[in-house]
Amino acid sequence: MGGGGGSGFRFSSRATGRHGSATATEGAEATDVPRGISEQKPVTPEIQSIANAVKIDVEKQLKRTFDVFVVVAYRTQVVAGTNYSFKIHGGKDEYLHVNVYEKLPHEGSVRSVTSATDGHSLDDAF
Known part of the structure; x- marks a missing residue:
């Protein structure tokens, strides 16, 4: 997938083990x-439920409301917390791309919407 693949996530390097292989974090x-x-x-x-918890923030960011708000696909990125990238059905033929950051549990697991865009189709990459 390379340098982010248009997901909205930015990162400068991959964590690697001694032999250059990716390493997983505890609990991931x-x-x-x-x-x-x-x-x-x-x-x-x-x-x-994570998406439902940030729905009001997404609606504020996009300055509109959604009667339909159903996650149809998602990806994650483990950082000092977790980034979630959601594709959400927003009604009719419209889909949203929403990125949410969740802090680590010892920091309160607080979630915040880092970006939200509307006007996407089901087939759009996210």
């Missing part, structure tokens, strides 16, 4: 690599 999923962006993952109720 096996497919999560520090600073690496995961492959697209199946949406779970927990992921939908």
Whole structure:
């Protein structure tokens, strides 16, 4: 996937082990690599609840409301916390791209919307 692939995440280097292989952080999923962006993952109720928790912030940022707000795809990036990149169905044929940062649990697991864009289609890369 290289240098971010248009996901909205920026990072300067990949964490590597002694032999140049990626290393996982404690507590991260096996497919999560520090600073690496995961492959697209199946949406779970927990992921939908994260999106629901920031819906009002997304609506404020985009200056509009959404009757439909369903995550259809997501990726993660493990940093000093977790970046979530969501593709959200916003109603009819419109999709949103929303990035959320979640602090580490010892920092309160606070979530904040780092970017939100509307006007996307289902087929748009995120």
